[in-house]
Amino acid sequence: MTLLFNVMPVAIHGNGAAAEIELEYTSVEDGRVRGTGETMRLAAEQVYKAIGQSLVGQPEEVELEGGKIMVDATGRTSVAMVWAGGDCASGGEDLTVTAVAEGRDAAMDIHTSLMG
């Protein structure tokens, strides 16, 4: 197995079926991943796609930060009594362990809020 880092797929080439995938090298500028313009091609009989998701259509009163729901350290959003955590929330890394920890922190704060 070959692992490639700092590349992103930009095209699939083939005549009716995948034969090659074209990848563009990336670099990080101002905290964002950007293509360098330099590409490479790899032979590929099959290509599996892992997609990302973005937040659209959220209620106006939900404030965003960097395209994610803005939360404080306890997961509170800009809307009273609404908490968020995990990949959809601003702040931590997009990892399972982070999502679980943020769920725990929010649950503790929700409990405190409800108990007064």
Ligand SMILES: Cc1cc2nc3c(=O)[nH]c(=O)nc-3n(C[C@H](O)[C@H](O)[C@H](O)COP(=O)(O)OP(=O)(O)OC[C@H]3O[C@@H](n4cnc5c(N)ncnc54)[C@H](O)[C@@H]3O)c2cc1C
């Ligand atoms: C390919 C890949 C590999 C990864 N590998 C790792 C790894 O090795 N280690 C690691 O720690 N993390 C890894 N992650 C990241 C990890 O999967 C996420 O950080 C984690 O799943 C975030 O949990 P979450 O509960 O915030 O979101 P999710 O797990 O995405 O859960 C959100 C849920 O909400 C549901 N949903 C969405 N919209 C609605 C709606 N409108 N109404 C109702 N339900 C809705 C979705 O169907 C989904 O079930 C990986 C992610 C990907 C994509």
